[in-house]
Amino acid sequence: MKIEIWSIGKTKEGYLQSGETLYLKRIKNYHTAELVLFKEPKTGKSNASQVKKLESEVFLKSLQPDDYVILLDEHGKQFDSVGFARQIQKWFNQSPRRLIFIIGGAWGFDSSLKMRSNFEMSLSKMTFTHQMVRLIFLEQLYRAFTILNNEPYHNT
């Protein structure tokens, strides 16, 4: 089983890129994981709801029927870090071919993608830039593996 983190658009800020690279490398000590950044669709003069739809279509087109899909959405279920680690273990137990976490753009997800998804989770009630969400999520994923392996990173 492979973990993939999907998002749209390159990480523009160099400092965030460095952080992503750092945590991806750490995560790979535990599990195969990849950050997949899709090309932004041409949105032209689209309004928020149209942009959301176009972005969600980019993701939908690349999904396969046996992918387990988790959307990161501020209205999704909140976990604490230990709870998130336990939930990851549960998803692992279901052994999907791919466990895909999708980080939406500024306008969130279209209902078409919400319908297809298996789970919605939230990192915070607060709105972060989606580029910063990538870093925050990768750090939590790394933390989850250290928790599942009883390693001392959590709480240091």
Added chain:
Amino acid sequence: MKIEIWSIGKTKEGYLQSGETLYLKRIKNYHTAELVLFKEPKTGKSNASQVKKLESEVFLKSLQPDDYVILLDEHGKQFDSVGFARQIQKWFNQSPRRLIFIIGGAWGFDSSLKMRSNFEMSLSKMTFTHQMVRLIFLEQLYRAFTILNNEPYHNT
């Protein structure tokens, strides 16, 4: 009124330092703000509860009676970004001399500092490294000012 963000220990990761500098600069377009990093107390072989106490003492010694003190603690009140902006406005209306946000170390805050504080807020139920909390908090503070000024950053 001045905003100060207090924490212990230098930011070790260069990429997080770059992010902090970026958002501090952006915040200063709206309001006087400073990130104050205190020297780590000598903790030797102290256990978690002793470290917490020593760190909280560092903060307590530097507080003045008319400071308004907000602790960032995962068990504090959660806001969404718009709610946090509104709350900042309420704190501004009280015109304290300094509005001080304190980011604790790995073990959180001692009860002595909790007693002195005026408010406890949480960025997430999840545990982040306290160095990453600095970046996340600065971004939310910047976002709050753009919200209060009806500027287009929020949701982009």
